[in-house]
Amino acid sequence: MEQQTNNKGLLVISFGTSVAATRPRTLQAVEDALRDAFPERRFYRAWTSTVLRRKLEREEGQKVFSSEEALEQMALDGVTDVLVQPTHLLPGEEFRITEEAVRAFAGRFSSLKMGRPLLSEEADVASLATALEAAWPMPEGEMLALMGHGSAEMTFPVYTLLEARLKEDGFLRGCVGTVEFDPGIEPVLERVQREKPRRVHLAPLLLVAGDHAVNDMAGDEPDSWKSQIAREGAEPICHLVGLGENEAVRALYVLHARAAAPVNGEALP
Ligand code: CO
16 A cells, blocks of 8 residues: 655745854744644745855755755655745745745646745734834833845835834834835934934844844944944944744744645736
8 A cells, every 4th residue: 555645845935044043043933833833744944045055055064945946855755735935024025036936836736825924914014013012112211223124126115014003002112224225224313313212222123133133233333223323322232133033923924824825827917
């Protein structure tokens, strides 16, 4: 009798990070939450950044698949039912590239489904706002400045919506800027100049407290967020804590994986 093999797979696709210390608490924590939610599926991991995959192999002797390599391996392993969950934060350029890579495999599996990024609709932003408010209670005279990444393709105004939502919830001491693209650190500096907080808590609005958090946010260079806040006369306090460390954030990824939609071969508009 032929042995019954497990033909269901789960692929978690991340950008990747070179900061090894953050991985167990962030990327792997999200992966583990998804593995636990889908114990019947064989687990696969992919990183989209070629630079980071090479670095990991060179410096730590670890091989991680690209999206394409992982999907090829799943096909080779006899997986026919594939669930893909990206750990991207928003539907920007990186997500679009990942979606296209996955789309190319439509027809190779009897079922291919993919979940949306963490922040894909207003309800997601509301969930994140609630999680942030609980994680970062701000006393009078202190402010929370979140460092988002930014994207060349902002089809969904995540940062504006998040700030509006925090305000609506009465969490008045939070603001959001970006490390790349618009609006940059400007909204944060403007708030600091206007409200003159005694302390500004800096935290990444990023899945991992990786290179951007360590250097662009908390680095000693004069253009880091820490240095720029200090020049405004406030005391900067850096928190190297990625969003992946937040249980509510991990739960939101699981929710998105459960709501995954079939991927078909149609080209994107
Ligand atoms: Co970047």
